Amino acid sequence: MVKYYKQIIEDNMANKINIAIIGIGDCASALIQGVENYKKNPDKIIGLLPEIKQYSVNNINFVLGIDVNSNKVGKDLSEAIFIEPNCNIKLFEPKFLDAPVIKGPVKDGLNSNIKKIIPLDNNQLDSDVSKEIKKKNVDVAVILLPTGSHNAVKFYAMAALNAGACVINGMPSYVAKDPEIVKKAEDLSLSLIGDDVKSQIGATIIHRSLANLFPMRGAILDRTIQLDWGGSSDFCNLLTPRANGKLVYEEGKRQAKTEAVVANLQNKDTIECQISAVDYIPFLKNQKEAYMRLEGRIFGGAPVRVDITMFVEDGNNSAGVIADCIRVSKIAKDRKIGGVLHSACSFFNKHPPEQLEDYVAKIRLVEFIENKRER
Template sequence: MPTTTTKRKRTAARRSGKRRIRAAIIGVGIMHVDLGGYHIRDVDFVAAFDVDRNKVGKDLAEAIYAPPNNTYRFADVPRTGVKVSRGMTHDGIGKYLSKIVQKAPGATDDIVGILKEREVDVVISYLPVGSEEATKWYVEQTLEAGCAFINCIPVFIAREPYWQKRFAQKRLPIIGDDIKSQVGATITHRVLTRLFMDRGVRLDRTYQLNFGGNTDFLNMLERERLESKKISKTNAVTSMLDYPLAETDVHVGPSDYVPWLLDRKWCYIRMEGTTFGDVPLNAELKLEVWDSPNSAGVVIDAIRCCKLALDRGLGGTIVAPSAYFMKSPPRQIPDDRAREGVEDYIKGTNVQTLAGKA
């Protein structure tokens, strides 16, 4: 729940060596209630950026429920005192989103100035899929403002040596790319794929079909914006195999937009394999989730892992949290091992970073 932070609270927290985490969001059950000394209530949303006229200028507590947002309402959020600022559009609105999202009037606000003035620690990007130029623009603003960055969409930043080096030079952490949900299509498909692998069942072919009714799925009707998304989701699954799977034998990606599903996502997974004696083995699964809360349950941990990295003076891509929280990290690691890596990272015994090429 977003809250404002008083100057007195910040001063007291600094004296004790810890302070509340000041985060900015773009666009927009739990694994750790306490993570490295930071409780979920220690996260304060102090800035937000969007281009939708339904949201810009409104209090964040009101904007998160403004249409076209249509998620499950599980909390009554009090007014935060944080107004949504006018962000940069660039390529953030595709041809389908433009039919329901009307851009707010006026120029882009001073993003760097806002981030600095509000002492933001971590910037979280939930820009629409396909926002290549907008993402890179916001990354530059984040670097100039001196903030950590969490990239929740499939524009490849954290896995790229160029950006790793840029963040490392400023001793700023980054976690990315493309957020996994708590229990979503990708992590479920990955775990099942690894199960086949570990139990000696050859995976011959598989598909993952996804349907939803939020603006993410509406935006992804524009197939030209999907290249990086399809790469991200496919590699997340096939990386769990020790052998290649032909492109014709794997299909992973968004399939269609169904408005009445609202923020729900339905996923259908089918896996066809061969077991002992060349006997066929087939598995099918249907998963139904509320898409946005499913993602939020992971990003709340990513925020606190980023803050730990800031506290420790780490810069570049943080390896373990990226591997566990993201679909397209620099290093794909089976999820059980990635989870162990995160626990070690929280303890301070695994603080590996990637700083790009020298």
């Protein structure tokens, strides 16, 4: 594996993939730390798909950040990723990247609980996002905004496309399922990957795998729950207080996670499935914990129950997947493929236009990478 990555780096060093990150939170922090660390230490590379041979992390070139946090605006990305409320584990300190963080329009990005922890400065003027993306010759724009920022996600996706950049949507809001955005991407021969990135070894992929195991082994899954909690700004954002003081889970996230877990089950319409974030616990920082329970029936109607708990650094769990998405997006751009990359969406995302079994999605993705499938 190490020899393989070193060879790619040597063969393809000059071909940069210019990246704009929209939303400089914990996932962005983990992504930038990881990529810059791997550039310096290729012998440490893990957590990336080896099938993507055209580009390595060494080709990923961060050139622009977009955020609304007044403490991050005006900083270089190498500095902004460590500014609160970011709390991702610090594994590597990147050198100066010459990648400024500009202020973008807030839109509906702070409509939830997260507005309590994001400082704004009305004296900071919104930048012309499309103009700045174009000026930086961005190849791929990565959207990592707070969950629930539906209008903001669409605005930034359209701005990126208008500037000539492919779009990766890491959030539950629709991009790959939005007809207007898809049409724009097709017309401009720019690719889309979305929606809602599926973590590398996350609660959703584990839950989905266990749920699919039941019918694979001839059993019936009757009901299942998943409860998540953590200390990152994402959990602060997911749980929004209503007027009665009750905390409400962001519905788009619930829908994306539920669909991802039960989508391929024949009895998906009758399974009792409850998925929810249960609390924001600041001292956990970017650590996420999850509990899953699956109840069903085996031979003779006998009951079976599976309980599992997991712990993970949440930002890093998505960052490697985003790095793979970036490399796949650049392959599509090289081939002038516009619109939804269905194989990539199905493999990398919880809420893709087409839900597939994970092994089928992986086969199709590899076929795309090897130019044996159009998209």
